[in-house]
Amino acid sequence: MKELKIGRRAYRLPTAAFIAGFSIFLGSCSNENGQNSLSPKGPAAQTINNLFIPVLIVAILIGIAIIAATFYVALRFRHREGRLDNPKQIHGNSMLEIGWTIVPALILAVIAVPTVSTIFALAERPTGPDVLVVDASGKQWWWQFELGKQPMVPSNIVTSTELHIPVNTKVLVRLHSDNAIHSFWIPELAGKKDVMPARTNEVVLEASAPGTFLGACAEYCGLSHADMRMRVIASSMADWEAWRDDQIGGPAQAYTGEVAQLTGATYGCTNCHIFDKSTKTNYGPNLTHLASRTTFAGGTYELNRENLTRWVMNAPSMIAMQAKDCRLPPPATCVGMPSFTKNTPKGQPVMTQSDADAIVSYLLGET
Ligand SMILES: [Cu+2]
Numbered sequence: 001m002k003e004l005k006i007g008r009r010a011y012r013l014p015t016a017a018f019i020a021g022f023s024i025f026l027g028s029c030s031n032e033n034g035q036n037s038l039s040p041k042g043p044a045a046q047t048i049n050n051l052f053i054p055v056l057i058v059a060i061l062i063g064i065a066i067i068a069a070t071f072y073v074a075l076r077f078r079h080r081e082g083r084l085d086n087p088k089q090i091h092g093n094s095m096l097e098i099g100w101t102i103v104p105a106l107i108l109a110v111i112a113v114p115t116v117s118t119i120f121a122l123a124e125r126p127t128g129p130d131v132l133v134v135d136a137s138g139k140q141w142w143w144q145f146e147l148g149k150q151p152m153v154p155s156n157i158v159t160s161t162e163l164h165i166p167v168n169t170k171v172l173v174r175l176h177s178d179n180a181i182h183s184f185w186i187p188e189l190a191g192k193k194d195v196m197p198a199r200t201n202e203v204v205l206e207a208s209a210p211g212t213f214l215g216a217c218a219e220y221c222g223l224s225h226a227d228m229r230m231r232v233i234a235s236s237m238a239d240w241e242a243w244r245d246d247q248i249g250g251p252a253q254a255y256t257g258e259v260a261q262l263t264g265a266t267y268g269c270t271n272c273h274i275f276d277k278s279t280k281t282n283y284g285p286n287l288t289h290l291a292s293r294t295t296f297a298g299g300t301y302e303l304n305r306e307n308l309t310r311w312v313m314n315a316p317s318m319i320a321m322q323a324k325d326c327r328l329p330p331p332a333t334c335v336g337m338p339s340f341t342k343n344t345p346k347g348q349p350v351m352t353q354s355d356a357d358a359i360v361s362y363l364l365g366e367t
Pocket residue numbers: 138181182183217218219220221225228
């Protein structure tokens with residue numbers, strides 16, 4: 001008895017420390033972080049949650065039963081003075097062995113029913129003129145969204161990082177990659193889907209209310225995988241149509257004169273980017289309507305003059321990229337955007353502050 005008391009006291013401090021630490025950890029888990037799969041904001045995520053919660057409850061009950069049984073057995077059959085070393089052996093007890101084979105099999109069989117029906121429900125492919133079809137491509141390291149010509153979109157729209165959708169509308173997202181394997185995940189709207197080269201997977205998004213839903217690449221895809229974020233912005237149909245019409249229109253300012261010269265012949269941005277036509281894709285993000293976005297560089301940075309100027313002059317200082325000598329049409333070894341102020345290749349100009357300011361003014365639609 002005496003021994004036990006000493007033992008208890010010795011555990012008091014670590015237990016208190018654990019409870020305090022765990023409470024702080026739980027306190028840091030906010031429910032409204034824009035990326036919470038337990039907080040569904042659309043039918044697909046709701047369907048998944050409806051399966052997840054009951055299965056989780058069953059798993060917790062089984063977990064508690066097993067942990068309790070483990071403690072019971074450890075205490076009940078612990079070594080004591082004057083006792084035989086081994087408790088009674090039960091090997092070969094057919095009833096027990098049949099029991100613990102059949103019960104889990106039954107539990108799994110019961111869980112399989114809603115699981116399979118959820119899989120079929122989520123795989124249903126929406127069709128019709130009121131479905132918005134989006135081609136999402138995983139790039140290194142950003143997401144390109146292309147809204148092809150279709151009943152809801154009179155002319156092709158190419159954008160990046162931020163996908164605008166109307167609420168209560170089914171959005172069929174076709175997933176593409178011309179490089180590594182990525183994974184597309186907007187936790188509050190739908191499940192996770194791998195994005196594979198040479199194969200088109202699909203996922204259906206739908207938001208039940210306006211809002212901004214955060215997502216990220218969920219499959220390690222190289223150096224800046226962690227900077228490959230995205231956001232889905234759901235708004236009323238009227239707001240979405242206004243966004244759509246703005247995207248279809250040309251850039252805020254004419255793409256001529258000094259800016260066209262700087263981004264073209266001088267620094268060669270046009271080898272990778274498009275500045276004045278939102279219908280076309282290129283190696284890098286389409287920049288025609290960059291000003292309409294709130295973030296850039298895979299959603300890692302807020303779009304403002306200061307961040308954008310730093311980026312245009314020396315992008316690799318802001319996220320990791322492999323693009324040292326990539327000024328010309330990107331050779332296969334280039335991944336990302338080069339610096340225009342550090343390690344510039346021989347014979348290529350180093351970007352001046354005033355050139356950067358002029359380019360950034362154009363990109364922000366300011367004069
Ligand atoms: Cu990725």
